[in-house]
Amino acid sequence: MLKSRKKLDTELDTTARAWLDAALAEAAHDAAARAETTRTETAPAGPAREPAQAGGTGTSPYASPPWELRYATAGRHCGPAHADSVRSLLLIAARAPLSSVTRLYEQGTAAERRAVLLTLHRLDLDATALPLVEDALRTNDTRLVAAAVGPYAAAHLDPHAWRHAVLKCLFTGVPLDAVDRLGERARGDAELARMLRDFAAERTAAGRDVPADLRTALTLAETSPAAPTEES
Template sequence: MIHHRTPTDLRGHLNTQLAGDARAWLGRALDEATDRPGPHGPGHLPAWELRLAEAGRRCGTEHADAVRVLILHAAHADTDALTRVYRQGTADERRAVLHALPHLVPGPDALHLVEDALRTNDTRLVAAALGPYAARHLAPHHWRHAVLKCLFTAVPVDEITDLTRRAPGDGELARMLGDYAEERTAAGRPVPEDLYRVLALTASPPADEIGIDGKESKES
């Protein structure tokens, strides 16, 4: 998963995968983002934001997410810049912003982007939203509903970072899963296999008493 790889790892991987022209373009784009991260003038986007739109065409769609994450990292994009890119960008650019959050935002200031992605029915955005940033900062209530959202939209629960850390001992999540399974059964619909996997996790004791942002959890 891209959000589990450091920018250094991503750059090394791309250096081995990109053809010469694409690799040269990436180098120029990263230098540009590093040297001139800010806008050129009133009403003008920073040059690195324009490069985000070119990433797929220049480096191939299979590498575009990693390229965009590297550009955002090189530009040291702050929460305001990430929000602007997310709001104005394509679904692909939004996904890259979500992947970049763990590398660029140390606190919960960008949670509004995660929450927005989780309100969509774009399964790739939902999966990207549930990376390490959400694992660390998303509050228990919202995190539980995100788990249910994965079941609703058939996003594999393997996409949820730290599921095996957060689910154990979560009685409220177990209740929600049980209610959902009952609703599906009553409607004559199959219960997703992933639901039983998560439900089994909730039956395990919690691994520790540390909650969101490293604070002691006050929930039972």
């Protein structure tokens, strides 16, 4: 579970807290600089201005901002147990754009990718980061699969892709507790129920156990959605 900054402050030593302070300041500075650039570019035309000096945030427009380097070394400075939380805070402080999120995911280790996936729903990305979720769901890394089926997937995966994500969890042994809004999205889903029955039949025919989670999901999928009330 991701920890808040307040919680981290009680668990990190003085050196790690100082490192985190500096990292978050760099991330916030980058977010402010990008916001100012956007404001300037969308401002009404006026008298000619001198072009902005490149590197105002310490980087060129084509280089990774300093906080992205901090992201990669979070485990070294704050400890592996806190790395997910620290990386998530960095992404949020930077209001990480799709370019940064994609770069950190594609170039990162499994742990760095996991932190991206865990934070997507807290960034202003709409559905643009779905390719990262889809990539994670193609892997057999249970850490990535579990992170990929969180709130962002629940909000943005279409029904077909979401059903296959549920099957992916069952296939790889990821508990369905990891699937955000499972009860809401699975309830009354006849196609999901068919897929689950087929999967159970294949497991049985192969002499393999049927996961208990499958039966839970199947019960939901076979349950009719609640009828709307007059108040709703």
